[in-house]
Every structure is written in C-alpha cells, then in structure tokens.
Amino acid sequence: MNTPSWSRRLGASFAVAAAAMSLSGAAHADILIGQTAGFTGQVAASVKELTLGAKLYIDKVNATGGVNGQKIDLVSMDDGFEPKRAAANAQTLIDKGAVAMFLTRGTPHTQAVIPLLEKAQVPLVAPSTGAMLLHKPVNPYVFNVRSTYQREAERAVQLLLEMGNTRIALVQVNDTFGADGVTGAMNGFNGRNVKPLVHLTYDREKPDIPGVVKKLIAADPQVVLLVASQQITSDTINALRAAGSRILGATLSNNASNGFVQLLGQNAAGVIVSQVFPSERSNNIPMVRELGDLVKAKPAESGGQVTPAMMEGFASAKVLVEALKRAGKDTTRAGVLKALNGMSKYDLGGMELGYSPTDHTGTNYADIAIIDPRGRFLR
Template sequence: MKRWVGLLASFATSIAMNGAFAQGSLRIGMVAGFSGPVAGIVRESAEGARLYFDAVNAQGGIRGQNIEFLTQDDKYNPATAAAAAKSLASQGVLALMLSRGTGPTEAMLPVLKENKLPLIAPATGAISLREPAQPWVYHLRASYQKEAERAVKHLVGIGVKRITIVQVNDPFGNDAGKGAIKGLDDLKLRALSNLRFDRNKPDLAPTMQAIARANIEAVVLIGPAYAVVEGVNALRAAGSTAHVATLSNNASSEFVKALGDNARGIVVTQLFPYERSTANPLVREALGLAKAAGHGELTPAQLEGFAAAKLVVETLKRAAGKDINRDAFAKALEGSRIDLGGLQVNYTEKEHNGLEFTDVSIVGPDGKFWR
C-alpha cells in the first residue's frame, strides 16, 4: 500500500512539473506586488493581460481550451515571490509572466529551473537577468540601461547640458545609472554629479535643495515611484524648474496622481508604442478590445500586459502536440520570431532579450503621457 501511495505522489509531482494539471484549461500564472510600493503599476499590467486573455477565451480559447490566469501577490518581497512561484508551479501553470522588480524575479530563478517553468516578460530591465541569458526567462521589454540612455539623449536633444543623476543606491539604480552615464559619454558630456539615496529612507529634500542652488538644468531621477515623487516635490519646493526624467517603472496613472500639480512636464521613458496611437497594429487591437470591454483608454502598463499576454497566446498556438505542456511551450519560444502587431520578438538559445524599443513621453496638463 505504501508503495502505491509513493508512486501516486511521484506521478502527481511529475504532472505538476510538466504543467498538465488543468483539464480543459491552460493555466498561466503571475507573481507580482499586487500590494505594496508597486501595486498600482502591477494591477494595470495584470488588467492589460486579462483584457487579451478574456478576448481569446471569448473566441473559443486555444484548441478549445480556455486560458486560466492565476495571480499571486508577492508584496514586492523576494522571499514571498519565490514561495508564490513555487505554489503556482504546483498548481500546474504552463508559464509565469509579468513579475515585477529585479529582486523578486531573481528569487524565482531556482523555482523556474527546478520546475522547468518559463517566465515571460518580467517587468525588469536588469542586466543580471540578461547577461548571460537565463534559460527559463524570456524578456519582452528593453533593459534599464537602454531606457536610461534614451532619457539622457532626449534631454540633450532639447538643448540641456547641465545634467545630474540621482539614483537609488541598489542594484536597480546602479544598473540604470550606468545607462545614463553611457548616454552622456556617447554625446561627449559628463554628469555634473552622480548622487545616491537610500531606498527605504530617501530623504531627498537636502539633495534637491543643493541641486536647485547649483542651477542644474535637468535631473535624471532613478528610483521607485514613492522616492521619485518625494524628489520631484522637494525639487519644486526648492524653487527649481529643472527638467526631470525618470524611467518606465513609474509609467502609471497612480504615479501621476501622487505627483499632483508637479506631474506636468515630467519625462518618463516608455518601452512600448504610444498607447493612444491607432497607427500601430498592437495598440489599435488593444484599444479596440478595451473599448469593447467598456474601457475608454489604456495606460502604458496595461499595454505592456496586453503585449505579454499576446506573446503567451502566440506561443501556446505554436506549441507542438495534442497536449500543451511546459516543455512544448519552451520549445515553441526557442528560435521563434513572433509578430505582436508591428513589434517583432525574436529569441535564440543564447539571447532572450526580446525588444530593444525605447521612447520617451511627457506628462501633459491632463495627466496623460504625451508623445
């Protein structure tokens, strides 16, 4: 009897690791900070993913199977992220998607390896997750360094020369800061200063007062939303009208609301086409489905979630065999070239970087991201 119990347990574990638990549905998981400091942008990206999954299910799903979108809150905590990823793996998800942040994503790597579980479109641009390529991680967005470089080149392009970099003193800030420095180097310029602050206690008022006194023309402000909001408000309170540029981790409506009147004119890098441009096929499709669902507009984070969901669906369609499992899903990604609607995503065995698209937006007087 004990032998049969052991065999059944082993069989159940094998099924879970191959992602074949769900009968009649294809399970896709998302582990991210639905509460905590990144909750606003996480919820928006999940809304965008669900918009596309719901549309696919309404058309009959994939080979008659609906997509079941399972989410768990990691509270932006690496240990919680690893536990949540393990939980979803045991529930037979075929893949995870849209993790948020470098720390939580890195904490999931052992779980991905152990369960042979692909992670699609993590919302992190960390070089540590790209070089060398992580075998189970498939990026969609460009790196932090690429977008920081784009922000700097935009500022110089509008005539700004006196630039300082203010970055959170952690792996994210250090990574993105290298991109900002490279952007200046390419243009034969140097930052007037490169300042760092603590993630947990930014205390940016003294820094911003010093920047205002130095008559700095622009600040590249790299950090989590709450710190950037504190920094911008302190800069304006100090009387400075310097341009402020930040990265796409702050491209959410919640970030704009938190800034209030100080949001206008803030430059925010973007990693997907303009969410209101119907000239782009991906955006046109997303806007059409959003309106059909009773939503008037999209945010950048919703568009990222929509694009990630479309990548998942296109991969499911390509997965070989009658039964779709994790192995088939991963094999369908390797060496693939997938058109998401004006955006070509290509993966090879040695490179999982996805897109290199970068752009900038400016928060307009209406609180929307203008391009």
C-alpha cells in the same frame, strides 16, 4: 447483494482512466499561468495597469475558445514589492502546477524567482523589468519582451542632451535596478563626453528624500533623471515643487503609468518618462488599435484610456498566448519552453519579436514622452 464481476471491472477501469487524466491534465483543463508582483506597495498602481493590459487580451482569447480548447487561468499573487515574498509566491504557483510564470515586476524580485525557475524548469515570460542581467548571459528560462533599462536610460540621456540640457543630475535607488539604469545613463553621457552634474543615491528601504532634494537644489541642475520606483520618484518631484524648485524631472518606463501621474498630481505636467513601446495614441499601429478596441469595449474595467503600462502588459500577453498556441496540445513546461525557443519571428501587430536558444532579448524600442497638463504621455 454481490456486485457482478463485470461491473467491478468497469468501475476499476473508470477509476484508472480518471486517475490518468488527473495526472496528465485533462484535455479541457485550464492552463495555469502564475504571476507574482507588487499589487500593493511602491509599484502597485503600475502593476495593476500592467496586469489589466494582459488580462484584456487573455479574456479575449478565453472568450473565443481559449488556446487549443483550453482556457488560460492567470493566477496573480501580491508580493508587496518584496523579493522574499516574490520567491515564496513563485514557489507556491510552481507547486500548484503553473506551466509558466508571467509578468513579474522588479529586478531584485525577478532575481529571487530565477533559482526556482531553473530547479523546476519553468519558463518566465515577460518580466516587467529591463535588467541587463536577464538578457546577458542568456538565461534559458527567461524570455524578455520589453527593452532593457540600459538601452532606454542611454537613449533618455542622449535625447535630454539633444534638447539642450547640459546640466543633468542623476539619482538612483541602491539596488540592481538602480545600478542597471545608471550604467545605461552613463553610456549616454560618455557618448557625448559629458558627466552628470551630480550623482546621488537613495536607500531602497528608507530613502532620504528631503536630503536628496536639498542636494539637488544646491547643485541646481536643469533636469534630474530619477532611476527609482514610482513612489520614490513622485515623492521627490513633489518635494522639489513644494520647495519652490523648477528642476525638470525625468524617469524611466517603470513609471509610465496613470498611477504615477496620479501620485504626481498637479506636478505631473512637464515630467519626462522614457517609453519602451509605441505611443498608445498611434492608431495606425495594429497592436495599439487592437488594445484600444478592447479598452473601449470594457470601460468600467479599463477606465476607458490606454496607458503605456497597459501596452506592456498587452504585448506580453500576446507573446505568452502565441507560445501556448505553438506548444499545441503539449502545454507542459517543456512544451512551452520549446515553443518559445522556436518563436523565431512573431509580429505583435506592427512590432516584431523573436527568440532562439541563444537570444531571449525581445524588443529594443526606446523613446521618451512628456506628461501634458491633462496627464497624457505625449511623444
């Protein structure tokens, strides 16, 4: 039987409409956000805590209707903390249609992703690295949330000196992250007309921890500032303790996680860790209180305890969601970029942040904490 012409025309109209919706993104389609980070490898523990903090907020937003009627779909891929895999993952996520990349981890890894951002004109929100190269010169596609490594390393050295530690050793991994942290640390030394007692370097791929430990014990500093991943840092401190050394360990905020504390085990107490967000126990700060409530509501997922890494992920997700809200119905890459550059003033909840086309710095907060016998970060 022949199909009536009106039916054929109607069917064709539906097909055209469906195709148009597919190409433009249906009104209620998910908003795809891409993440590549080391869910396995040297930084796995802190990456999982970072992402958990972000997901707690994103899940809350999705549970209350999403953003402009759309749910946020955070797709996370494991790069094993390898820059080449980070770039490959980012390309896959961009090809899938991610409107933004989010919460990458590591300086060389983020560097590997940047050319892909520029080619596809995709914004990256909240790279979990304080690399100065992501701040100056301003990259039009990178929007930082946390403070720089240089700022926190400088502040850490200043505070260590103020505590009466005149013999400070400096140990770094030999990559862009290590060099960045050391630049800040040296600013702290130079500001007080002091030099590090000894300055040592790890090979990033094959760190000679026994060799570094031997040299540290021979130099006999009061404290060693370690600019390295959580695995290398914890292995060094544990090796010092196994050798009978009581040299005080200090490190940067990339190691501010429960995972780092667990790697240290019985050697965690007394280790100093710099911080780039307010204390997770400062419940007078709205942002801290908000995250605390989410953690209490999902104890099975969160472990029931807020950590500094979770705080960074949570704050980063708040910035991402605010940009998506300000983009309105235009949740394209260009729309999100425009919204971010127009976010001149945003209150995270007791901590303010702002961007412009000439400033993608984010916050400038820096402090230090000491791990107590219970594994908590005390200010």
